[in-house]
Amino acid sequence: MADVPSEETLDALLKEDRSFPPDPAFTEQAVGTKELFEQADADREAFWAQQARERISWSKDFGQVLDWSEAPFAKWFVGGELNAAYNCLDRHVEAGNGDRVALHFVGEPEGDSRDYTYAELLAEVKKAANVLTGLGVGKGDRVAIYLPMIPESVMAMLACARIGAPHSVVFGGFSADALRSRIADAEAKVVITADGGYRRGKPSALKPAVDDAVSGETTVTNVLVVQRTKQDVDWHEGRDIWWHEAVAAADPENEAVPVDSEHPLFLLYTSGTTGKPKGILHTTGGYLTQVTYTNAVVHDVHPETDVYWCSADVGWVTGHSYIVYGPLSNGATQVLYEGTPDTPHKGRWWEIIQDKKVTIFYTAPTAIRTCMKWGKDIPAKFDLSSLRVLGSVGEPINPEAWIWYREVIGAGTTPIVDTWWQTETGAIMISALPGVTALKPGSAQAAIPGISVDVVDEQGNSVGNGHGGYLIVDKPWPSMLRGIWGDPERFKETYWSRFDGVYFAGDGAKRDDEGNIWVLGRVDDVMNVSGHRLSTTEIESALVSHPKVAEAAVVGAMDATTGQAVCAFVILRGDAGESAEGEDLVTELRNHVAKEIGPIAKPRQIMVVAELPKTRSGKIMRRLLRDVAENREVGDVTTLADSSVMDLIKQGMDKPT
Numbered sequence: 163m164a165d166v167p168s169e170e171t172l173d174a175l176l177k178e179d180r181s182f183p184p185d186p187a188f189t190e191q192a193v194g195t196k197e198l199f200e201q202a203d204a205d206r207e208a209f210w211a212q213q214a215r216e217r218i219s220w221s222k223d224f225g226q227v228l229d230w231s232e233a234p235f236a237k238w239f240v241g242g243e244l245n246a247a248y249n250c251l252d253r254h255v256e257a258g259n260g261d262r263v264a265l266h267f268v269g270e271p272e273g274d275s276r277d278y279t280y281a282e283l284l285a286e287v288k289k290a291a292n293v294l295t296g297l298g299v300g301k302g303d304r305v306a307i308y309l310p311m312i313p314e315s316v317m318a319m320l321a322c323a324r325i326g327a328p329h330s331v332v333f334g335g336f337s338a339d340a341l342r343s344r345i346a347d348a349e350a351k352v353v354i355t356a357d358g359g360y361r362r363g364k365p366s367a368l369k370p371a372v373d374d375a376v377s378g379e380t381t382v383t384n385v386l387v388v389q390r391t392k393q394d395v396d397w398h399e400g401r402d403i404w405w406h407e408a409v410a411a412a413d414p415e416n417e418a419v420p421v422d423s424e425h426p427l428f429l430l431y432t433s434g435t436t437g438k439p440k441g442i443l444h445t446t447g448g449y450l451t452q453v454t455y456t457n458a459v460v461h462d463v464h465p466e467t468d469v470y471w472c473s474a475d476v477g478w479v480t481g482h483s484y485i486v487y488g489p490l491s492n493g494a495t496q497v498l499y500e501g502t503p504d505t506p507h508k509g510r511w512w513e514i515i516q517d518k519k520v521t522i523f524y525t526a527p528t529a530i531r532t533c534m535k536w537g538k539d540i541p542a543k544f545d546l547s548s549l550r551v552l553g554s555v556g557e558p559i560n561p562e563a564w565i566w567y568r569e570v571i572g573a574g575t576t577p578i579v580d581t582w583w584q585t586e587t588g589a590i591m592i593s594a595l596p597g598v599t600a601l602k603p604g605s606a607q608a609a610i611p612g613i614s615v616d617v618v619d620e621q622g623n624s625v626g627n628g629h630g631g632y633l634i635v636d637k638p639w640p641s642m643l644r645g646i647w648g649d650p651e652r653f654k655e656t657y658w659s660r661f662d663g664v665y666f667a668g669d670g671a672k673r674d675d676e677g678n679i680w681v682l683g684r685v686d687d688v689m690n691v692s693g694h695r696l697s698t699t700e701i702e703s704a705l706v707s708h709p710k711v712a713e714a715a716v717v718g719a720m721d722a723t724t725g726q727a728v729c730a731f732v733i734l735r736g737d738a739g740e741s742a743e744g745e746d747l748v749t750e751l752r753n754h755v756a757k758e759i760g761p762i763a764k765p766r767q768i769m770v771v772a773e774l775p776k777t778r779s780g781k782i783m784r785r786l787l788r789d790v791a792e793n794r795e796v797g798d799v800t801t802l803a804d805s806s807v808m809d810l811i812k813q814g815m816d817k818p819t
């Protein structure tokens with residue numbers, strides 16, 4: 163049983179400005195060593211070439227390591243050929259590790275678990291690849307994937323990679339409308355979905371959203387449907403195909419198609435500062451190299467002995483890089499869990515760690531804070547002694563949650579790696595190496611070997627230690643995004659124009675006196691709610707698409723559990739009527755946002771106001787609205803076109819809506 167510290171101990175730890183050096187016994191066995199820093203500093207490109215050749219199998223070796231002649235469009239490992247699915251499956255089987263468990267799948271309903279060895283997973287992926295080819299999906303064609311957290315998600319992604327068809331995974335929590343726009347933007351040919359999945363003890367339908375998303379004019383010719391819950395589905399003869407029937411009937415033989423290092427591996431849509439989601443493009447060689455390397459050196463994966471678990475959903479980049487491509491390319495054994503941490507009880511995660519003897523656990527700060535709220539007695543009921551590395555991702559982790567994570571989950575001894583990266587960076591960029599770094603709770607610490615980042619001021623000059631500014635990446639890296647699907651201008655404009663020739667991440671950060679990086683959060687109109695990225699503008703567009711709304715402004719307000727929460731201010735249309743005020747309207751608008759984008763985007767709070775604070779040029783001053791949403795004294799209003807607007811809004815706040 164975990165030795166749980168008292169509240170006093172936790173408090174005392176928090177007050178101490180401690181740093182936690184690695185345990186020498188850990189360093190002794192660690193994959194990530196301090197020599198990596200020396201090698202990368204000596205010759206960065208040679209370092210990456212070595213990682214690519216040692217960690218990845220290429221069917222044709224590459225020549226030039228990096229072609230940056232058309233910056234910011236990079237080419238890594240030029241001329242090389244490989245297949246990502248081959249690297250994730252075949253090569254492990256060929257090396258005699260076919261009997262190693264690849265996935266310990268744990269379904270949400272208790273007792274619903276299945277293991278897949280590498281050989282079994284490969285056999286399924288080969289057949290699924292043949293099914294896709296049979297549906298006319300060729301190299302370069304896009305496939306949309308809209309699935310719950312079940313093994314078929316992994317199989318579907320790898321089947322696409324195997325035939326060189328880029329996948330576009332859409333998180334199962336997104337609405338039909340959001341799915342439709344992503345399918346349309348990528349011009350996907352096939353959608354892979356399921357009848358439903360289990361969520362909080364109940365089957366929850368997925369297929370109806372797909373039916374809706376592909377109705378009318380569409381590029382989609384077929385829908386492959388995994389049977390997960392056996393709930394009733396509408397069936398469209400000629401278009402819909404059961405996955406299990408097609409896979410069972412498929413030829414078991416299939417050769418992975420070697421693709422160019424720069425062949426698109428996937429698109430993943432993420433929120434930006436405008437209303438339209440961006441299809442972030444990742445290619446094969448550089449991406450696979452960096453996810454494989456980082457998963458090994460940051461999570462310290464020893465594939466022969468570790469049981470790894472990343473609690474993310476495959477619908478987000480964390481799932482792509484650290485459930486599918488990184489761990490499988492490393493040949494690791496991992497847990498894949500379908501459900502929520504509290505189904506059927508609040509100790510479910512810890513029970514899974516105990517049962518599967520998980521050694522490495524990677525999750526998000528919002529989940530840790532939720533577990534803190536539920537209390538340390540819950541994890542204390544389970545044996546968590548198998549854990550030896552803990553990871554955090556998605557948003558800044560506050561020192562209090564960091565300490566709790568280490569003391570209560572990690573028995574006060576496990577290293578915690580706080581990993582900063584983004585959908586766009588493809589893989590981890592800033593993190594401790596658990597065998598090298600003296601850990602500082604709350605800091606993501608330093609760029610990993612091979613990566614170069616900085617914190618700069620408005621002019622792009624390094625701020626130096628002890629100062630804050632903007633986080634940038636000043637050298638190209640293998641898993642960098644190669645563009646925004648169909649929009650090269652937006653790619654240049656969004657990431658490469660703020661500071662000349664360097665990548666602007668959109669985050670604010672500070673460097674402490676020792677040079678450690680503390681990521682402070684987004685400096686643009688992007689919010690981070692429970693580690694999910696949402697755009698203020700996208701939610702504003704959803705709100706104004708409602709007939710009763712004339713104008714809307716959305717801000718991310720601080721929230722103790724979710725990091726940020728969505729707060730909306732709306733002006734109603736003149737004809738919305740008096741009756742439109744009140745709770746019914748707020749519910750209606752929240753549901754409308756859920757329908758347009760997905761339940762994750764529902765505002766926590768919607769406030770009906772008469773005016774919005776705007777500058778003379780008409781720009782909404784979100785900073786002032788954030789002051790209201792966070793119950794603060796409202797800041798400087800002198801640049802407002804009408805400075806009395808804020809008084810009106812505040813008066814309105816006092817009467818409940």
Ligand code: WT7
Nearest residue numbers: 555556557558580581582583584585681684695
């Ligand atoms: C944004 C990227 C990284 C995969 C999941 C999210 C924030 C991410 C950290 C961290 C502080 C973090 C940043 C970043 N973020 N990790 N360790 N510390 N902030 O990917 O949806 O593309 O979001 O998440 O603000 O820009 P994403």
